[in-house]
Amino acid sequence: xxxxxxxxxxxxxxxxxxxxxxxxxxxxxxxxxxxxxxxxxxxxxxxxxxxxxxxxxxxxxxxxxxxxxxxxxxxxxxxxxxxxxxxxxxxxxxxxxxxxxxxxxxxxxxxxxxxxxxxxxxxxxxxxxxxxxxxxxxxxxxxxxxxxxxxxxxxxxxxxxxxxxxxxxxxxxxxxxxxxxxxxxxxxxxxxxxxxxxxxxxxxxxxxxxxxxxxxxxxxxxxxxxxxxxxxxxxxxxxxxxxxxxxxxxxxxxxxxxxxxxxxxxxxxxxxxxxxxxxxxxxxxxxxxxxxxxxxxxxxxxxxxxxxxxxxxxxxxxxxxxxxxxxxxxxxxxxxxxxxxxxxxxxxxxxxxxxxxxxxxxxxxxxxxxxxxxxxxxxxxxxxxxxxxxxxxxxxxxxxxxxxxxxxxxxxxxxxxxxxxxxxxxxxxxxxxxxxxxxxxxxxxxxxxxxxxxxxxxxxxxxxxxxxxxxxxxxxxxxxxxxxxxxxxxxxxxxxxxxxxxxxxxxxxxxxxxxxxxxxxxxxxxxxxxxxxxxx
Amino acid sequence: xxxxxxxxxxxxxxxxxxxxxxxxxxxxxxxxxxxxxxxxxxxxxxxxxxxxxxxxxxxxxxxxxxxxxxxxxxxxxxxxxxxxxxxxxxxxxxxxxxxxxxxxxxxxxxxxxxxxxxxxxxxxxxxxxxxxxxxxxxxxxxxxxxxxxxxxxxxxxxxxxxxxxxxxxxxxxxxxx
Amino acid sequence: xxxxxxxxxxxxxxxxxxxxxxxxxxxxxxxxxxxxxxxxxxxxxxxxxxxxxxxxxxxxxxxxxxxxxxxxxxxxxxxxxxxxxxxxxxxxxxxxxxxxxxxxxxxxxxxxxxxxxxxxxxxxxxxxxxxxxxxxxxxxxxxxxxxxxxxxxxxxxxxxxxxxxxxxxxxxxxxxxxxxxxxxxxxxxxxxxxxxxxxxxxxxxxxxxxxxxxxxxxxxxxxxxxxxxxxxxxxxxxxxx
Numbered sequence: 001x002x003x004x005x006x007x008x009x010x011x012x013x014x015x016x017x018x019x020x021x022x023x024x025x026x027x028x029x030x031x032x033x034x035x036x037x038x039x040x041x042x043x044x045x046x047x048x049x050x051x052x053x054x055x056x057x058x059x060x061x062x063x064x065x066x067x068x069x070x071x072x073x074x075x076x077x078x079x080x081x082x083x084x085x086x087x088x089x090x091x092x093x094x095x096x097x098x099x100x101x102x103x104x105x106x107x108x109x110x111x112x113x114x115x116x117x118x119x120x121x122x123x124x125x126x127x128x129x130x131x132x133x134x135x136x137x138x139x140x141x142x143x144x145x146x147x148x149x150x151x152x153x154x155x156x157x158x159x160x161x162x163x164x165x166x167x168x169x170x171x172x173x174x175x176x177x178x179x180x181x182x183x184x185x186x187x188x189x190x191x192x193x194x195x196x197x198x199x200x201x202x203x204x205x206x207x208x209x210x211x212x213x214x215x216x217x218x219x220x221x222x223x224x225x226x227x228x229x230x231x232x233x234x235x236x237x238x239x240x241x242x243x244x245x246x247x248x249x250x251x252x253x254x255x256x257x258x259x260x261x262x263x264x265x266x267x268x269x270x271x272x273x274x275x276x277x278x279x280x281x282x283x284x285x286x287x288x289x290x291x292x293x294x295x296x297x298x299x300x301x302x303x304x305x306x307x308x309x310x311x312x313x314x315x316x317x318x319x320x321x322x323x324x325x326x327x328x329x330x331x332x333x334x335x336x337x338x339x340x341x342x343x344x345x346x347x348x349x350x351x352x353x354x355x356x357x358x359x360x361x362x363x364x365x366x367x368x369x370x371x372x373x374x375x376x377x378x379x380x381x382x383x384x385x386x387x388x389x390x391x392x393x394x395x396x397x398x399x400x401x402x403x404x405x406x407x408x409x410x411x412x413x414x415x416x417x418x419x420x421x422x423x424x425x426x427x428x429x430x431x432x433x434x435x436x437x438x439x440x441x442x443x444x445x446x447x448x449x450x451x452x453x454x455x456x457x458x459x460x461x462x463x464x465x466x467x468x469x470x471x472x473x474x475x476x477x478x479x480x481x482x483x484x485x486x487x488x489x490x491x492x493x494x495x496x497x498x499x500x501x502x503x504x505x506x507x508x509x510x511x512x513x514x515x516x517x518x519x520x521x522x523x524x525x526x527x528x529x530x531x532x533x534x535x536x
Numbered sequence: 537x538x539x540x541x542x543x544x545x546x547x548x549x550x551x552x553x554x555x556x557x558x559x560x561x562x563x564x565x566x567x568x569x570x571x572x573x574x575x576x577x578x579x580x581x582x583x584x585x586x587x588x589x590x591x592x593x594x595x596x597x598x599x600x601x602x603x604x605x606x607x608x609x610x611x612x613x614x615x616x617x618x619x620x621x622x623x624x625x626x627x628x629x630x631x632x633x634x635x636x637x638x639x640x641x642x643x644x645x646x647x648x649x650x651x652x653x654x655x656x657x658x659x660x661x662x663x664x665x666x667x668x669x670x671x672x673x674x675x676x677x678x679x680x681x682x683x684x685x686x687x688x689x690x691x692x693x694x695x696x697x698x699x700x701x702x703x704x705x706x707x708x709x710x711x712x713x
Numbered sequence: 714x715x716x717x718x719x720x721x722x723x724x725x726x727x728x729x730x731x732x733x734x735x736x737x738x739x740x741x742x743x744x745x746x747x748x749x750x751x752x753x754x755x756x757x758x759x760x761x762x763x764x765x766x767x768x769x770x771x772x773x774x775x776x777x778x779x780x781x782x783x784x785x786x787x788x789x790x791x792x793x794x795x796x797x798x799x800x801x802x803x804x805x806x807x808x809x810x811x812x813x814x815x816x817x818x819x820x821x822x823x824x825x826x827x828x829x830x831x832x833x834x835x836x837x838x839x840x841x842x843x844x845x846x847x848x849x850x851x852x853x854x855x856x857x858x859x860x861x862x863x864x865x866x867x868x869x870x871x872x873x874x875x876x877x878x879x880x881x882x883x884x885x886x887x888x889x890x891x892x893x894x895x896x897x898x899x900x901x902x903x904x905x906x907x908x909x910x911x912x913x914x915x916x917x918x919x920x921x922x923x924x925x926x927x928x929x930x931x932x933x934x935x936x937x938x939x940x941x942x943x944x945x946x947x948x949x950x951x952x953x954x
Contacts, residue, residue: 284891301888306764306784459869459888459895461765466810469893470844490843497806500779501767508778620820623841624812627821633850666848671841679840683820710835712819712826 001261001268003147006138013139020058022098024048025075025127026086028061029213030206030245031367032071036087037061040072043088047095057098063214065127067114068367075110075127082108113383114365119346119372121354122330126214126368131249134256137217143262145336149225150270158229159185162332164340166352171197171288171325172400172429172505174351174418180322183312184230187320192232194223195316197293197325198239198246201285202401203452204360205432208326210368211356212239212246215330216253220263220276222329225336227274230322235274238293240281250278285402285456289504290315290323292458303458304504325430327356347373351417351428361398361434364389371416378412381435393438396520398445400429402452403509405516406442425516427509442521443528446513447475453510464507467498471514478528485529492518539588539698542574543618544608546601547628547667548594551684552619553577556591558687566691569698583607589697591616595625596668600661609674614697617676618690620683620711622669629667636663678702682709725791734787741769741782749795752804752833754811754922755870756783759943761879766870767807768833771795779803805837813844814893815851816865817923823863823936824924830868851896856906859929860918864896867925873897873917880946885911897925 017023026032026041041061048054065073070084074094083094083106093104120126129136137143149158163178184192196219200208212219223235239247254276257263265273279297286292287302294316296302315321331353335343344352351373357380360366364386371380377397381387388394396406405426407414414420418428436445454468474491477483495511495518502508518525545553553576557563573584583604590612596602609615620626631639640663645652670676680693689709696703721736727749734743739762744751755766764781771782774792779800782793794800811817811830819831851864874886874897885908889898899905918926920940927936 286891306781308786454892457892459890459892460763461767462807462810462814462869463767465869465892465895466814469847470810470813473845473847493806494844497803497810501770501803501807503764503767503781617841620818624818625846626818629846629848630816630818630821632846632848633816669841669846671843672845676841681840705840706835706838710819710831711817712822712828712831 001143003151003268006143006147009135009138010141013135017058017139021056023058023060023077024094025060025062025065025077027063027065027071027073027127029064029126029210030243031064031068031210032073033245035072037072039088040074040086040091043091044074044095047092051095053095053098060130061132062128063126063131064123064210064368066118066123066368067108067365069365070108070367073108073127080110082110084108114367114369114386117375117379117384118370119354120370121334121343121346122211122218122327122356123214123368123370124334125218126210129215131214131216132252134217134253134260134262137215141337142217142333143221145333146221146224146228146262147268148336149228150268150272155185155229155231158225158336161335161340162229165335165343166340166347167328167331167335167343168351168418169324170327170331170355170430172427174428177324177328180312180324181226181229183310184232184320184322187313189320191234191319192230193316193319193321194227194230194232194235195290195293195297195321195323196223196235196237196329197288197290197323198237198243199281199288199293200243200326200430201240201283201288201456202430202432204434205358205401205430207356207358207368207431209243209246211326211330212243213249216246216249217257218333219250219326219329220253220257222324222332223276224263224267224274225332226322226324226329228272230320232322233273233275235276236279236297236316237276238279238281238287238297240283240287242283247278247280254278284458285452286458286504286506289506292504293323294321301458303460304506306503327431348415348417350419355416355428355431357431357433359385359433359435362388362392362437362440363435373417374415376413376415377407380416380433381412385435388435388437394435395438395440396436396442396445398426398434398436398449398513399432400427400512401432402449402456403427403506403512404429404432405512406436406445406520407516408520425512425519427512442517442524443475443478446517447472447479449513450475450510453506457507457510461501461503461507463498464502464504464510467494467502468507468510470494471498471511475514478525481528483525483529488525488529538569538571540573540584540586541570542572542583542587542590542608542612543577544574544590544592544604545576546592546594546605546622546670547597548619548621549627550576550593552593552621552690555684555687556618556690559691560687562691566694566698583611585611587612589614589616589694591618591694592622592670593618595621595628596664596670596673597628598661598663602664602673605670605673614677615670615674616678616680616693616697617670618680619685620681623671623679623681624711625667625669626683632666636665680705680709681711682713683711685709685713721789723787723789723791725787725789725793727793728795736787738787739783740771740773740780740785740787740791740793743787744771744782744793744795750836751782751795752808752837753783754829754833754868755872757872757876757920757922757940757943759880759940759947760872760875760920763871763875766811766868768804770800770803772797772800801837805839808833808837808839809842809844811868812839812842813846815847815849815867818865822866822924823861823927823931823933824866824938825933827937828924829922847893849893854899854905855929856904857908857911857913857929858906859913860905860915861927861929862897862899862905863925863927865925866923867897868923869895869897870922871897872920872922873926876916876920876943880943881912881914881916883910883912883914886917 762783764784769782770779772794854862
């Protein structure tokens, strides 16, 4: 592959597009797929054939359009007219209204705040390209970043670019990506690895899945750029087996990239070699922790080990290893293409760029959104999310997955970034955002998340293995109104021990839902103690 | 004034009381300073209204035990959990992983050679689903672990209490000792 | 250790006192050498360290989090605090959690009076367990001709797993299940007696700190463990290489 060939593919795609009057996009990511989007795609194709429009109108399956609550989603391009809840029976609404026709019952306002308030970097190609065709990715400047890196930048320049961009790890901790890359780049060793962590396991989170299903080449390119920067020649994508669609699209993408010479030996005519293999996780949440993930790739039991040594120094098979998550890798190519300064101009002082959130729970627009860092929770939940359904009152939002915290109404105007969420006793985490209304009971919420942490604890260290089970038991006492004052004290003590002495991040952060609800909704715990005393 | 002392047993083997009696002649030394107001060793059937120190052996295993320990706590200044059964439910708790009905059935029906019927009489206290250490039910002031705690340990603890000190038994005894 | 494998000598402070250490030593090794008491259960000299029991947590100046002494390597100028009220509290609580997890009935245990868990409970001043006992139901595997496995007493330190893998080279043992459901297993969760890979060497029994693994046909008093052979064995093996 050369730059000319890359440009030829792009030109070819643009020519093909110009020969069609319009194109119809049908979302075929997992959310819409589960609502039979594939049949919708076939139906639309059939109807166009009947109308004799097959030649003029292009129909394709694309990645996630975001508003999963209203799927299957269909859009007519280039005017971006959107339809919601399309099935085989009402597919004619799309094909009958190709020209700027009448309003239909299933129109979806593409200029609503849900779409307009977003800022897309990671998901820029989601809902736009066919994820199973590398040509379409290339048509949107795909692999141009990799070319630029291999031909115009040395390893240090790539790392410096990342440092300047201010990108931080999107997997949870928010560790500066550039710093991580430079550490691995400097680590001594002829053999190094790049790992993409796609073991997304938070309940209610599907950011990584959507990116993998919608734009898999973006991840491959990001990983290849990383491999060049740190001096690795082998990469692994550790993806959970519960994501079959993402896995199959990744497989297709890797094969296509290999055929085109974008993975393999002498990429873009340089001495840079890089291969990627897929490893499937067997459904353990803890395998999202980097040392457990490495143990799992090595074929061992997926349990974490104490750090240091960090994987940057001694990772997969004892070799220096770079681990980033899907969303982090998805940011790499745009940073290279558009420049670190551009990226650093988005977001807040300490948190640059955008963040993808999976909006779920008691919110009108559940789905996938990407917003600049620093947007307030109120804007995210009420403007983009459309507020709480049924006129009920907002109570709290849980961010950061099972190890995040619950944030009450008084902090809704806080600007979302890594620091602000941590200050509130929650975390950014991977980007799950679960909205709760006045009907939610916070003790039950804490208990639900603690049950998750308890059953997902690997069982290696004592505080997490036994502590989470004991905390769960006490929360059950509260739920059943059997708790006493002494239970509350013990609960707080146990949370403190688990947080400060557990081996890995899963254990250390598992008390967060309890601690944050204790902090902001203590009266709900107290009410349940009171009730017991009254009984006697 | 003499200190009012009570002792009692819940679900235990009375071994701790035996160990208590093993204090032997040193009993005489404390005898002058105490008044034994309630105990399996004396004849009083009603727990007094006020007791300075109550020494309890055994775990909480039946509804009777539960009522008894709650009553004792109400009328006692210092409650001492004596021995492993009182502190960690010990041997009586070995039935805890198994449902009560299964245990009773096993003991009185399955393994019975004669008269294999489930015991049922108003005088028989109902077993709790789970045998508990005392401190899971009421607050305990002093713990004397051991199975049984040695006579020296018990003597030391009682003597300290009589002198108005909460005994530190860390170096003297432990679980199973 | 430096990149070329050379060992350096460091000076560090433990509880305010200067001590010297080799760069290939852990904080725990240096503390023990200098007779500072740090409780451990999963650690055993001669086996790899896994930092699982969390009893050996210490404070290191400049570190936000507590660190397990057994897996933390020494460094020049390091300042270690081995004990204070907070550490003592965490250690006690961790030990109490271990007691509450399974059915540790010391009085009728084969390891009564020579058990590391029982010893530590006294050493740390534990006279009752504040967290409720969980009383799980676990079976006893007595299928092996010489040894007995009693899950009720197991604390999941995985010394047996490591000694069998690292020293005996048989890897009969492993852990199955997650979280509170985790337990040690022989082979693919088959009865120990049917494990073809077991060499019957008894190393697992001798490193077990509690009464989970014991020898058949021995009284409680006779069921003492002998794990002192390990450091010799590993040292001699290293010399041969």
